[in-house]
Amino acid sequence: MERGGKVEDDEEDLFVDSEFPADDSALLSDSSTPICKLKDSITWLRPQEICQSPELFPEDISLGHAKQGLLGDCWLLCACTILLQNKHLLNKVIPLGQPLWALLEKAYAKLHGSYERLWAGQVSEALVDLTGGLAEHWSLRSLGNDEDHSKEQKTDLVRRKSGRALVKLVKDNCLLACSTNSRPAEEASELSQYHALNVLECVEVSTTSEQKVNLLRIRNPWGRCCWDGSWIEGGHGWSTLDPLCAMGLKSRISQGEFWLDEEEFVSMFDDVTVGYQVNQTGHLKSIYSGHTLTHQHQLTGEWKKGSSAGGSRNSNRYSTNPKYCLKVRESGEVLVSLLQHKDNKRIVKSVQNIFEDLSICEHQHYHAIALHIWKLEKKRFNLNRVLNKAPFASTHCHAYDREVVLHQELQTGYYLMIPSTYQLEAEAQFLIRVFSSSSTSLSTLESPALPLPLTIGGEWDNNYFQGVCGDIMESTGVNIKITLRQTTSEKDLYPIGFHIYKAQDGMSESRLPVDDEPVASCVPHCYNQVVFLMCHLHPGVYTIVPSTYEPDCPANFSLCISSRVHRKIVKCQEKLGKPIKEISCTSLMQN
Structure with a gap:
């Protein structure tokens, strides 16, 4: 705890944290x-x-x-x-x-x-x-329109929403908490606000009429009871149990704890947080199968504006997002976590309305994120062809969560994983984690050095001109559009154009091949703000030389190189989840 602080030479002097002072x-x-x-x-x-x-x-x-x-x-x-x-x-x-x-x-x-x-x-x-470890945030309320989800996703969501599933999680000693988002003001104080509580245990009891009832023991972090349902002290629920059974259950509760049944739990709380058990060796226990996930990998990444922040699958720049290859050596259960780092600069300050609605703060500092996985036929693949297909698995929408988790049973083979934000050009750093019951490996797929569209700035001056060098990697060549824009006012326009040269084998990329015949040209030079050329280039290294018609015409310009991505229309477009509610009860804890 003393790291980053300051301790005086005298051993009797108390520790002072200079990085987090008491002020x-x-x-x-x-x-x-x-x-x-x-x-x-x-x-x-x-x-x-x-x-x-x-x-x-x-x-x-x-x-x-x-x-x-x-x-x-x-x-x-x-x-x-x-x-x-x-x-x-x-x-x-x-x-x-x-x-x-x-x-x-x-x-x-x-x-x-x-x-x-x-x-x-x-x-x-x-x-x-x-x-x-890992934790998942599940809603007990509406999870969106059923038609928004695939059959597999709907099954998973319904199972999560089921009270029976929650009861099993408690009995399996999972780490569980529950929270309320809004309740009528006439209800108990804590539960009428935005509050979080702990779920300690679940027991199944039989009533005197031989009906099975699941009771959950809840703890309020404030150390006082905040519930007046059927199972509080003197509640009518206890009269349905054998007196000895009722006495035993009542003896388990301490200050701030209370019992409620499964039906009351689902109707009373809006959300549950399910944490994965972490054993003594640091391995997770799956909340889905109960298996220990003995293999773990993690890699960091970044969505960077202008290069790797490609947005959702609704965007034609989706393929520029960071990409990862997951190799599954043996079939088994896999959990993939995508965790974005908080950007405190994005927190909206509402100083003028400080006390109007502070019981809830939406995730102004998180982007809506999602994770998609494609099954690859082989290690080497054509990215555009893969992305034309529907994903093998994905999170059901882009969610405003810090972390989203995808659970899947995967067969042996290679898988492409692409994390994304819903918004194009949204910048953030993130962490990819993979937990599995069988042997796996995780690696980063390097993106091309010059992803398209690419925009480069330049300048003509009296003594210098510059060519732009690019490498066409596609085995069959590519159709590209080259756009030259001069950044001057309309009254100061020069006639502009450009030539494209192919570099010969062994030729230095720094030497401009102006003595050779261009493979394509945008001429004659025109008095336009923007000129462009559509052309087909075969694999190789090319130099683009933008120019003015006359010498000694200083000006700034930009050169944009783009290509069309041929992609099939995806029937199911990406959905944006609702902003989640943060838990913050504003009332003071009274003794």
């Missing part, structure tokens, strides 16, 4: 949340000044409830409670000898830039950050 710079980023009211009025205390024996989590879980104050980070508190239930994960996050809960919150605030940046978020994000 308002650590508290606030843009003053866009209610905690800005605390500026200049915060007293910073060391752990031993708060309590005599500070502990992150005591041995008795019931005494370890986090008390949420003004900071709307119940989503983080839920992830912390899950750590408490998995001590081997907790030991990876908290250094031995520093058992203070507030230290974990401070470290997470430092990672995000300030405490204010912890206002509103997703349990799934905190869970991934704290465990290094």
Whole structure:
């Protein structure tokens, strides 16, 4: 925890973190949340000044409830409670000898830039950050129009939405949290706001009429009950059970915990977060099959404007997105995760309406992302032909999530994976992770050095002119359009044109072959802002020489080289998912 900070020479001096000092710079980023009211009025205390024996989590879980104050980070508190239930994960996050809960919150605030940046978020994000594993965010409400999804996707979505599936996940000891997005104001305070809670266990009981009922034990991070359904103290549900059974279940609940049945759970909560179990060796356990995913690979990537930010499949520049090859050596279960890095510069500041609607913040700092996979017949392939076909598997839409996860059973062979943003030219860095039950390998596919369309700037001056060199790689040649634009006002136009020369074998690319006959020319020179030429070029290296008709005509110009991508019409166009809601309850925790 001392890395990046400063410690005085005297061993008795206490640690001071110079990168995250105890002042308002650590508290606030843009003053866009209610905690800005605390500026200049915060007293910073060391752990031993708060309590005599500070502990992150005591041995008795019931005494370890986090008390949420003004900071709307119940989503983080839920992830912390899950750590408490998995001590081997907790030991990876908290250094031995520093058992203070507030230290974990401070470290997470430092990672995000300030405490204010912890206002509103997703349990799934905190869970991934704290465990290094995977988590999926499932909606219990509308998942979109059924006709928007393929048969396989609809089956998967319906299964996720099923309460039975959730019950099985709890019984399999998966890491589970639930959240509310909106409720009528007359309902219980926490559940009428944007709040996250933990799912601790599920038990199946039989009523006196021999009906099976699944009961789920829920914990409120605030440490108090916020539910008044059939299974609260004195609720009519207990009268349907054997008294001994009812007494045993009631004895399990601690402060802030309550029981509800499966039907109440599905009707009450809007979303669930399902975290993958991480075993002692760091391997994930699949929530779909229960198998241990013993193989893992990861690669970083970037969508870069002008080169690799090709947008969705609706765009004719989709093929310029980063591409990855997945080799499956043995058939088995595969999970592919696409995680984008947060861009805090994109967070919209609403300083004028600071307190009007702070219970929900949409993902202004995330792009809508998706992942598509194609099955390849062989390792070498024609990209355009592959992209003309429907994907073998994909996420069901571009989602405004930090991370999207694709689960699939894959046979032996090669697979092309393309991560994309919905918006063209959207820039971001990302991480691709692959978890599998069988042997796999992951590699980056290099894109051509000069992807089309390509625009190059240049200048004519009194003593110099420059040619542009390009390499045509297609085995059968390519039809291209070359456009020359002079960047001057219409009253100062020069007559312009260009010639295209093919470089001879062994010829240096720096030597301009002006003594040779051009293979194509855009002449005569014209007094136009823009001139262009359509031509077919065979494989080889070419030099394009733009020129003015007369010498000594200084001007700036741009040269654009483009080609038509012949692609079949895709019947199912890409869909854009709805912005997800971040969890942030604004009420103060009262004792």
